[in-house]
Amino acid sequence: MKLLKLTGFIFFLFFLTESLTLPTQPRDIENFNSTQKFIEDNIEYITIIAFAQYVQEATFEEMEKLVKDMVEYKDRCMADKTLPECSKLPNNVLQEKICAMEGLPQKHNFSHCCSKVDAQRRLCFFYNKKSDVGFLPPFPTLDPEEKCQAYESNRESLLNHFLYEVARRNPFVFAPTLLTVAVHFEEVAKSCCEEQNKVNCLQTRKMFLPTMMDAVKGMLCSASVTRFTFEYSRRHPDLSIPELLRIVQIYKDLLRNCCNTENPPGCYRYAEDKFNETTEKSLKMVQQECKHFQNLGKDGLKYHYLIRLTKIAPQLSTEELVSLGEKMVTAFTTCCTLSEEFACVDNLADLVFGELCGVNENRTINPAVDHCCKTNFAFRRPCFESLKADKTYVPPPFSQDLFTFHADMCQSQNEELQRKTDRFLVNLVKLKHELTDEELQSLFTNFANVVDKCCKAESPEVCFNEESPKIGN
Missing domain, CATH: 1.10.246.10 (Serum Albumin; Chain A, Domain 1)
Structure with missing residues (x-):
């Protein structure tokens, strides 16, 4: 033979x-x-x-x-x-x-x-x-x-x-x-x-x-995971690197479980269903995020992520959070119009969380972020997506200075004005950490309305003095 x-x-x-x-x-x-x-x-x-x-x-x-x-x-x-x-x-x-x-x-x-x-x-x-x-x-x-x-x-x-x-x-x-x-x-x-x-x-x-x-x-039970990864990856070029790693981990878990049963073939016959299940879950997450982008627009999506990122990692500096928010939005504006949006979004968004974990390596941000950064790399992004507001965070003392604006706000150029707006939102979330996303969005809308109203007034400085204290109320 x-x-x-x-x-x-x-x-x-x-x-x-x-x-x-x-x-x-x-x-x-x-x-x-x-x-x-x-x-x-x-x-x-x-x-x-x-x-x-x-x-x-x-x-x-x-x-x-x-x-x-x-x-x-x-x-x-x-x-x-x-x-x-x-x-x-x-x-x-x-x-x-x-x-x-x-x-x-x-x-x-x-x-x-x-x-x-x-x-x-x-x-x-x-x-x-x-x-x-x-x-x-x-x-x-x-x-x-x-x-x-x-x-x-x-x-x-x-x-x-x-x-x-x-x-x-x-x-x-x-x-x-x-x-x-x-x-x-x-x-x-x-x-x-x-x-x-x-x-x-x-x-x-x-x-x-x-x-x-x-x-x-x-012997399938001792099948090489290096080889499975190769075969599955080349048959699914549309999947992101993190998604392929998730499937490989599921495959390893499946082998470990099935090889301890009386009928391994009968156990792992549903492997493809499990692979499809995790891919569909990841795909829905990307589709939902791209739908947010379509509904909210670039600026709206950025505000959405500034709120989310600040809630899960409020210990980061304002500038660090603004930078992460901008990079997250870049991922969606780059990918959500492409035919291969799934792999593109999943890859780039994971890089943003990778940067967050890079900061966490040097200084532990908080227990929840530390947990996600130390979890299996393949499931890092889903871990972050499931995080809620950090309950260990103690907001800074209230300061009216945060809600005090002057006429120079109106003289800022577009990019500079945008940076001031982003910093205000991050600081607002840090200060009002216990508020819901909707309540924070409402306060931010008040802020935007005050800026728009006062910059059109005959005396912006007077207008800001009158209207600014109302924003935080």
Whole structure:
């Protein structure tokens, strides 16, 4: 059996790259060519695994027909790669041929999948898998002597049967894992069947079924997280770095939990649902923020974030808070009009919180901020978004100076006036920390109205003297 010793590389096979797209970069082309070469060399085994996992009820004889068809397809494409059918993704070709097998879709109840195409069909086949394999007959077993006789008389058939039986009972185990188990099966069979005491050797090398099934479970569970990250990232270029890291963490947690259960495949079959759940949650957060931008405008959004940031980190200086607020607004004004707004907003907004945490490293701002900064990097932004006003903060004594304005306010240029306005809002939140966002916004509106009214008055100074004390009331 020419199953690989390159067990690390087989993570590139098409079973893990169902969404493989045409390569554009040199490294992509190299990976693509290597993957294609692997598929060509191992088409029989790949077909056995895929068919047995997609159509678990199918017989070994039905599987053999499909293998023959796929080998013929491979030979045609090897001879002439310009044929139209040779430009298709291998998994699409496989599913087309499964659907084309006469009477098979109706016999095994997956004709509804065959009415779909491409990604929708792949997803349908995936959801058609059954983790509860109680409907299958018991795993066929042979005693050690019979096993060795079968291996010596028809090695290929024995190995194909073994791979078929294991794959149909483990529909959610990665194909590389099953191939690795099959490699182990052959190595042990070859070694022990040459021994005089075959029974003792096979028992010592743990060849019997229960141990092999444990091996299957133990191996996806030891699957490389470095490799999962690579595969998931290149299949989801639309996701932000923080979101990809969130999904990787969920994947790690899932492995840790599922590998302690009796049925790991049945446990992690819902992995994609969990990934989609966290992505949808993050997406809704970005959509809500961009909606704020559309409704409030640039200045309104900045005031919104100045209030939020000051409430969660009032210990920062006024200038630090104004700077963070401006950078947060820049993230939304830059990203919310782009088609890839999700990744753009998530990446840039996280940088702002990263800057806040940089300050926190040098001096602890408050316990809540410190907690978010020390939490898992991937979940730092959601942590900050959930923070409320810091209850440990003691506002400074009331000072009427904050609400005292003069005629020079009207002489400020646009940028200078904006900075004074921003500083006033931050100081207002610090002083009136216990007020709701709506109450603070109302006070700020009073301030804006006073500035507008007095700057239009004949005597701005007199107007400010009369109107300023009313702002804080």
